[in-house]
Amino acid sequence: MSKLDRIKEELGWLKVLFAALVAIEVSLIAWLAQNIEDASTKLVVFAVMGVLGAGAGIIVVTHAAYKRVVQLENL
Numbered sequence: 371m372s373k374l375d376r377i378k379e380e381l382g383w384l385k386v387l388f389a390a391l392v393a394i395e396v397s398l399i400a401w402l403a404q405n406i407e408d409a410s411t412k413l414v415v416f417a418v419m420g421v422l423g424a425g426a427g428i429i430v431v432t433h434a435a436y437k438r439v440v441q442l443e444n445l
Contacts, residue, residue, distance in 0.1 A: 374445055377438050384435045391431060395424040 371379075398421045406414060 374442070377441050377445075381435060381438050381442075384431055384438065388428065388431045388435070391424050391427045395421060395428065398424065 398417050402414065402417050402421070409417075
């Protein structure tokens with residue numbers, strides 16, 4: 371497999387991971403908005419941690435994708 375094909379494949383996987391993380395982020399935020407008053411404190415804390423973790427994951431995946439795009443430009 372050529373370097374170009376490998377980078378394109380990596381970008382494809384990063385797109386899937388990015389979409390999954392965004393879906394998780396949006397779902398958790400929506401759940402929090404609907405259940406913030408009724409849910410236990412422990413559950414809300416875990417949901418907020420999930421939102422922060424997914425947000426961090428989105429940033430990491432975006433950074434990795436931009437690195438691959440720069441690699442593609444240099445080929």
